[in-house]
Amino acid sequence: MNNYLELNGVSKNFNDFNLKNINFTLPMGYIMGLIGPNGAGKTTTIQLILNMLEKDEGEILVFDMDNVKNENLIKQNIGVVFDNIFYADNWTIRDTEKAISIFYKDWNHDIFKSMITRFNLPLNKKISELSRGMQMKLMLSCAFSHNAKLLILDEPTSGLDAVTRDELLEILQDYIKDGDRSVLFSTHITTDLEKVADYITFINNGELFYTGSLQDLLExxxxxxxxxxxxxxxxxxxxxxxxxxxxxxxxxxxxxxxxxxxxxxxxxxxxxxxxxxxxxxxxxx
Known part of the structure; x- marks a missing residue:
C-alpha cells in the first residue's frame, strides 16, 4: 500500500456551494497540508473522507479501502483532531479515556498515560477547565493511543500560541518519522505548513487549484x-x-x-x- 488516502473525482453539491472534482493522494509516511481561504471546501473535504457527509460523485479510498463500505475498519486506524473538542465538558481526562477507549480494539492505556504525562495534563480536571492548548493535546493523546496510522487534523493550531503550535508541529514530525504513518493537516496558518508539510493540496472556491509537493508549489x-x-x-x-x-x-x-x-x-x-x-x-x- 503506497497511498493512505486517495480521492478521485469527489464532488458534493449544496444549495449555496459546490465542491467539484477533487483529486489528490497522500502517500504513506508524509504530511500533507490542506489549504485554501475560509469557505473554500477544506472542512467539507475532511467530512467527506470521514463519511460525515455523503459524497455525490467520486471515490474515496483510505488504506486502499472504500471509505463508506469499510468505515468501521478504517476508523480503527484513523485519529481525528478538530478545531473544537467534541468530548463532554464535564468529563475529566480519566473519564475521557474510559469513554473513548471502548471504541478501539487496539487502545493502549500505557501510551495514553505516557502522552498525558508528556503533555503535563491534569487527570482530574474537567474538559471545560482546560485551556485550548490542553484540549488539543488531549485529542492528540487519544488519537495516538489506538495506534492510528493516519491523522486527520482540521485547523488544529487555530487559537494556539506560538510555543504550543511549535510543540504540536514537532509532535507531528515525530509521529511520521518511522515512515508508516501519515498526516492530513488543514490550516490557515500556512507558516506552520512551511515547517513540516511534504505535500500541499490547495482548494479554492470548491475547486482543486493545486496538489503536489510543497517545494514544487513554491517553485x-x-x-x-x-x-x-x-x-x-x-x-x-x-x-x-x-x-x-x-x-x-x-x-x-x-x-x-x-x-x-x-x-x-x-x-x-x-x-x-x-x-x-x-x-x-x-x-x-
Whole structure:
C-alpha cells in the first residue's frame, strides 16, 4: 500500500456551494497540508473522507479501502483532531479515556498515560477547565493511543500560541518519522505548513487549484512588483491577484513567465502569498 488516502473525482453539491472534482493522494509516511481561504471546501473535504457527509460523485479510498463500505475498519486506524473538542465538558481526562477507549480494539492505556504525562495534563480536571492548548493535546493523546496510522487534523493550531503550535508541529514530525504513518493537516496558518508539510493540496472556491509537493508549489510561482508604467497589457494577462496603487502594482506570476519582465522586481512567494493572490483572482490557468 503506497497511498493512505486517495480521492478521485469527489464532488458534493449544496444549495449555496459546490465542491467539484477533487483529486489528490497522500502517500504513506508524509504530511500533507490542506489549504485554501475560509469557505473554500477544506472542512467539507475532511467530512467527506470521514463519511460525515455523503459524497455525490467520486471515490474515496483510505488504506486502499472504500471509505463508506469499510468505515468501521478504517476508523480503527484513523485519529481525528478538530478545531473544537467534541468530548463532554464535564468529563475529566480519566473519564475521557474510559469513554473513548471502548471504541478501539487496539487502545493502549500505557501510551495514553505516557502522552498525558508528556503533555503535563491534569487527570482530574474537567474538559471545560482546560485551556485550548490542553484540549488539543488531549485529542492528540487519544488519537495516538489506538495506534492510528493516519491523522486527520482540521485547523488544529487555530487559537494556539506560538510555543504550543511549535510543540504540536514537532509532535507531528515525530509521529511520521518511522515512515508508516501519515498526516492530513488543514490550516490557515500556512507558516506552520512551511515547517513540516511534504505535500500541499490547495482548494479554492470548491475547486482543486493545486496538489503536489510543497517545494514544487513554491517553485511554480513568484511575486512580481513594479511601477505603473511597467504594467503592460501582456503582464495584466499573466498576473494573478493584481493589486494596483498610485505608486505601483504587485501580484503573482508563473515562474516561467518572469523572463519576460526584467524591468520588474521578482521575489520568492510564500504559501500565504499564493493563497491570497489566487483567492482574489479565482481560478487561474
Amino acid at each position: 511554480k510561482f513568484r511575486l512580481i512588483k513594479g511601477r505603473p508604467k511597467d504594467l503592460t497589457e501582456t503582464l495584466k494577462k499573466d498576473i494573478i491577484g493584481l493589486r494596483e496603487t498610485d505608486i505601483g502594482f504587485d501580484g503573482l506570476i508563473h515562474t516561467n513567465d518572469t523572463i519576460k519582465y526584467n524591468n520588474c522586481i521578482i521575489d520568492t512567494a510564500t504559501i500565504d502569498d499564493i493563497v491570497i493572490k489566487v483567492s482574489k483572482r479565482g481560478v487561474v490557468r
